Amino acid sequence: MTMTDRIAAAFARLNQSGRASALIPYIAAGDPAPAITVPLMHALVKAGADIVELGVPFSDPMADGPVIQRAAERAIAQGMGLGRVLDTVAEFRRDDSHTPVVLMGYANPIEAMGQQVFVERASAAGVDGLLVVDYPPEEMDAFAGMLEGAGIAPIFLLAPTSTEARMQAVGRVARGYVYYVSLKGVTGSGTLNTDDVAQRLAVIRRHVGIPVGVGFGIRDAESASRIAQHADAVVIGSKLIETMEQAVASVPPAQQADAAIEAASQWLAGVRRALDQVKRERTSA
Secondary structure, three states: OOHHHHHHHHHHHHHHHOOOOEEEEEEEOOOOOHHHHHHHHHHHHHHOOOOEEEEOOOOOOOOOOHHHHHHHHHHHHOOOOHHHHHHHHHHHHOOOOOOOEEEEEOHHHHHHHOHHHHHHHHHHHOOOEEEEOOOOHHHOHHHHHHHHHOOOEEEOEEOOOOOHHHHHHHHHHOOOOEEEEOOOOOOOOOOOOHHHHHHHHHHHOOOOOOOEEEEOOOOOHHHHHHHHOOOOEEEEOHHHHHHHHHHHHOOOHHHHHHHHHHHHHHHHHHHHHHHHHHHHHHHHO
16 A cells, blocks of 8 residues: 555545544654654554644744644754654554554755655655645645655645635645645634634635645644534644643653653543544434
C-alpha cells in the first residue's frame, strides 16, 4: 500500500463503518520528549485516531498559537529537527503499517534539507502526506508533482478568508484531504461558529473533490461532535498538547512520559466516543 493509499483507505474505512468523521490528532514531534513520540503515536491510534498529524518543530511557527509554539520550543531544545522527525516516522512504521502519518510544518526545514532529498527520505520513512503552511498552491506545482510521484499527498490549508479562486487552485493540486482552518488567527484561538463552518464547507466542496477536515478551535468532545456533523475529519492539536502539559507538570520527572501518554490517550478516547455517538445520531435520523 502506498502512502496516499493509506489516507484513502482510512476514509474508506470511515465510510464503510458509517462513522461521522475521522479523528486526526496533532502532536509536535519531540514534545514533551523525543523518546516518547513513537509510543505516544501508538497510544493515540489505540485511543481512536484515524490519521496522525506530526508537527515538524520550527523556530518561527507563524500560524501557531502559544501552546504549539511552546511545544516546538521544547522539542527543538531537545534536538528535534526534520531529520529526526523522519526517523521517528520510520520507527513508528515498524509496528504500524496502516495508520496514515501526515507531517505538518513550514518550508524552511524542507528547503534546508532540499526538496528532492526530503521527498526521498519521507517516502522511505513511510510519510503519507505533507502540509506546509507557507507553500501556497500556486507555487507548489513542481514540488507537488515530486510528492505525488513518491506517493505522498500534498495537503493544503483553506481559511475563512480563502477566495473561491484559491479553493479552485487547492482543488487542482491537493490530495488526501484538505484542512479547513475554522477560525481567523493562530492555532488554539477563538470560539467556533458551527453554522459558519457548515456554510464554508459547502462552498469548499464545490471546488474540492477530496475529504475536508476542520481544525482550530476544537477543544473538547462537544465542539468536536458539532463539527463532525459537517466535516469529513476533525483535527485537534492545541488542547491535546495542553492536556499533556498539565499532566507532566503535576508529576516527578521519572513519571512524566507515562503521565503525558496516559493523559493524551484518555482525553482523545473521550473525543472518539463522542464522534462515534454522532454516527449513531446520524444513522437514526
